[in-house]
Amino acid sequence: MKTLIEITDLTYKYRSGGGNAVTALNGVTMQVYRGEILAITGQNGSGKSTLARHFNALLTPGSGEVIVDGLSVNDKKNTAAIRRIVGMVFQNPDNQLVSSVVEEDVAFGPENLGLPQAEIVKRVDWALKSLDLEAYRYRSPNSLSEGQKQLVAIAGVLAMKPKCIVLDEPTAHLDPKGKREVLENVQRLNRDEGITTVLLTHSMNEVVHCDRMIIMDQGLIKLTGAPRELFAQAEQIKALGLDLPAAAQLAYGLKLKGLTLPGNILTIEELVASLCQLP
Amino acid sequence: MELTKNITLGVYLPGKSFIHRLDPRTKIIASGIIVILLLMIRSYQAYGAVFIFLAAAVIIAGIPPGYAFSGFKPMLPVLTFMWIFQLFLYSSPDAEVIFSWWIFTATDAGFHMGTLITLRVIFLFGITTLLTLTTSMVSLTDGLESLLSPLKAIGLPTQELVMTMVIALRFVLILAEELDKIVKAQMARGVAFDRGNFIQKTKKIFPVFLPLFISAFKRAEELIIAMEARSYTGGKHRTKMKTLHIGRVDLAAILIMLIFSALIIFLILTVNPTI
Amino acid sequence: MPIAVKDLCFSYKQGTPFEKKVLHNISLDIEDGEFVGIIGPTQSGKTTLAQHFNALLLPQSGSVTVNGLITSDPQADLISLRLQVGYVFQNPDYQLFAQTVGEDIAFGPQNQQLRKSEVTERVTTAMKQVGLDFDTFCQRDIYALSGGQKRRTAIAGVLACKPKILILDDVTAGLDPRGREEILAVIRDLHQKQKITIIYISNSMDEAAELAERIIVINRGQKQLDEPVREVFKKPEQLRSIGLEIPEVINVIEKLQERGYVIPSIPLTLEEAIDLLTTAYAQREVKR
Incomplete structure (x- = not known):
């Protein structure tokens, strides 16, 4: 079975402060494939966080269906099983770390699963090693950089051995170095451990490294495809209030000025290579 | 402007001292005993003994004394208010008037009552601070959870x-x-x-x-x-990565606590209460 | 209102076991009408430094002089200093105190006991400066605002105090591209049209490159670089070594230069890069 998460015609409404019902998702149909890195992007308020919170049953559908690894989110009995399959990392590490000791925090998830003590220790060792955090094992998260804190949050999810990790804007508040640390580790876990990854982000430079991307707007999926295909449609992307990756944007501008460049440049390296081939 | 500077309650100061190494349950019970003793104490002599005991604990734990005291700074206005309140309100029939002004009369009984109550609050705060400074939040919870676990039987979450x-x-x-x-x-x-x-x-x-x-x-x-x-x-299906062990240091600490409690109870029984 | 910082040192929790030295002997000057970017990784000390500019923090050693006023002087009128050196914080949730946009923007002027008509006039002007329509937004509930609107309200609240210097502390964090563009446009306008001195604090070089005239790089509480913006990007290795990133447009030029192409200058914005490259290719000057 190729599909890990299957979403059909999902709608979700929530009550605003004034008591009005606001439609956050308005008929979303999509899939997350096993082993891929999928980027979900869109402006703030486009519904991407609401969508992602259905992936591990933090929200249940207003209408429509969400099937995770054969289990329906609509059925409350599946909730515990689904949360073992799909782990979630949030934007602000300070608001998701429970413990004041790194290893204790990583153990929090496995402890909740009711695993035997020896297995918890094994998993904590493994998760800390996978993310190169062993040196900080007994430290307080408060003494770490923001990027390292976010890695601790990822380790805490990893220790639950999920098939899929959903990251909700994990780099939004990080500095460039922290961003790089987090992204490189996410990519490595996907490659080495085969963990299906869903990355919610505003940064198009991050999207470039994903296998597939979904662009959302006003509770709907507007575009789906490989980043290279979608970024070739510069006007459409801009109309949805998003940027192109820097290299693609530069290539687009140069083409408008009459330079003949290929239509699907994504990275700096590609742009430089194409520029060098110009007559 | 640095507001967090003087907050010592809830802060953990990592260390390897005798007190740091104690099982959290030992420390919680010891703190509990001191709290109970504090509520019974009504003489300066007994407070003196508690002070010496706590001061020794602070030194053994390697907490800089200046830092241990800085936590009281934000409480000063409240403590002062409390003291003045007692000074003017509390009196007893045989109390001596220290001074009076307009409708306010301060007696020696009020003075002693205010001082003792203020001391009690300071010591209660001090013992809690000492506990959190030397015990990480994690082991504090583990200890509390273990101590409270018998209550699960009566349905307490x-x-x-x-x-x-x-x-x-x-x-x-x-x-x-x-x-x-x-x-x-x-x-x-x-x-x-x-x-x-x-x-x-x-x-x-x-x-x-x-x-x-x-x-x-x-x-x-x-x-x-x-x-x-x-x-x-x-909590239902949770397991734990770590389990607690009562070790030799704990036995030593329990012995010290017994001797100390006996001393305080002796002081309570023999010294005439100030109030 | 020039700012002069001399040998500034600062430690948090000074005198406690948690003492942490955050600023080491920093000296710098900021002149009237400048647009200065203060750039550094998180926890590098840039916020601590900037909070000395409007006396939210006072020097533990060294001195900060704003418009001739020494902030550590016990006689100094710090209240009026803080109104003249406005500070917009990173997270708007910490600085919006009132129920509605209008009430919040009026908070500063009301603290100065201004007449009601003057307060209204200040609110109207400030809202106009940040591009919030008075009729639409004045009565709007703070918590019904988008992230970008919240930040613009926060900026307007500071502008209503009529500052001569505006410190913006990481004001675009967490915004989506559209929200960020809106804020940057407002800031550019304040500097160019209102002639307000801008001190722009960020951990990203991209925005600083587009906006600032001069960049001060802070790392581990020390000043690493203090140069006009184009000069800073002539030292890409130094920036990378402290974990900062070079704007992508500059990366392209750098890579082309590595391949032996001659490109006359460093672009700071996308438009500049496009112009630079098209002209270069048109004149075929690129090839060695």
Whole structure:
């Protein structure tokens, strides 16, 4: 079975402060494939966080269906099983770390699963090693950089051995170095451990490294495809209030000025290579 | 302006001292015993003994004494108010009047009552601070959970209660840091927190709380979702990575506590209460 | 209102076991009408430094002089100093105190006991400066605002105090591309049209490159670089070594230069890069 998460015609409404019902998702149909890195992007308020919170049953559908690894989110009995399959990392590490000791925090998830003590220790060792955090094992998260804190949050999810990790804007508040640390580790876990990854982000430079991307707007999926295909449609992307990756944007501008460049440049390296081939 | 500087309650100061190495249960029970003793003490002599005991503990734990005391600074106005309140309100028939002015009369009984009650609050605060300074939040919870576990039999959600306490304590520091930012944001827009009389100052404090509470609720909400996403469903099926052990240091500590308690009880029984 | 910082040192929790030195002997000057970017990784000390500019923090050693006023002087009128040196914080949730946009923006002027008509006039002007329509937004509930609108309200609240210097502390964090563009446009306008001195604090070089005239790089509490913006990007290795990133447009030029192409200058914005490259290719000057 190729599909890990299957979403059909999902709608979700929530009550605003004034008591009005606001439609956050308005008929979303999509899939997350096993082993891929999928980027979900869109402006703030486009519904991407609401969508992602259905992936591990933090929200249940207003209408429509969400099937995770054969289990329906609509059925409350599946909730515990689904949360073992799909782990979630949030934007602000300070608001998701429970413990004041790194290893204790990583153990929090496995402890909740009711695993035997020896297995918890094994998993904590493994998760800390996978993310190169062993040196900080007994430290307080408060003494770490923001990027390292976010890695601790990822380790805490990893220790639950999920098939899929959903990251909700994990780099939004990080500095460039922290961003790089987090992204490189996410990519490595996907490659080495085969963990299906869903990355919610505003940064198009991050999207470039994903296998597939979904662009959302006003509770709907507007575009789906490989980043290279979608970024070739510069006007459409801009109309949805998003940027192109820097290299693609530069290539687009140069083409408008009459330079003949290929239509699907994504990275700096590609742009430089194409520029060098110009007559 | 540094608001968090003087907060010592809920802060953990890592170390390897005798007191740090104790099983959290030993420390919690010892603190509990001292609290009970404090509530029974009515003489300066007994307070002196507790003071010597706590001072020794602070030194053994390697806590800089100046830092241990700095936690009292923010409490000074409240303590002073409490003392004055008792000074004028409490009296006994055979009390000697120290001075009187208008409708206020201060007696020696009021003076002693105020002093003893203030001392009691200071010591209660001191023992709690000592406990949190030498015990990490994590082992504090483990200890509490283990101590409270018999209550599970009567249907008390002990694990949930303990988790709530840990998070509340953890938020003390986070909220203090946040308060610092909010106060600075208001100062940056012309609020003079250090000017004006008591009422004017109090009035200025109110706008600070709105953003503080909103932020606290937001954080709490996010934390709950994050905990839920990590399969937290309360204490029921939880297991633990670490188990607690009573060791030799604990036996030594228990012995010391027994001797100390005997001494205090002896003082309570033999020395005439000041009040 | 020039700012002069001399040998500034600062430690948090001074005198406690948690003492942490955050600023080491920093000296710098900021002149009237400048647009200065203060750039550094998180926890590098840039916020601590900037909070000395409007006396939210006072120097533990060294001095900060704003418009001739020494902030650590006990006689100094810090209240009026803080109004003249406005500070917009990173997270708008910490600095919006009132129920509605209008009430919040009025907070500063009201603290100065201004007449009601003057307060209204200040609110109207400030809202106009940040591009919030008075009729639409004045009565709007703060918590019904988008992230970008919240930040603009926060900026307006500071502008209503009529500052001569505006410190913006990481004001675009967490915004989506559209929200960020809106804020940057407002800031550019304040500097160019209102002639307000801008001190722009960020951990990203991209925005600083587009906006600032001069960049001060802070790392581990020390000043690493203090140069006009184009000069800073002539030292890409130094920036990378402290974990900062070079704007992508500059990366392209750098890579082309590595391949032996001659490109006359460093672009700071996308438009500049496009112009630079098209002209270069049109004149075929690129090839060695």
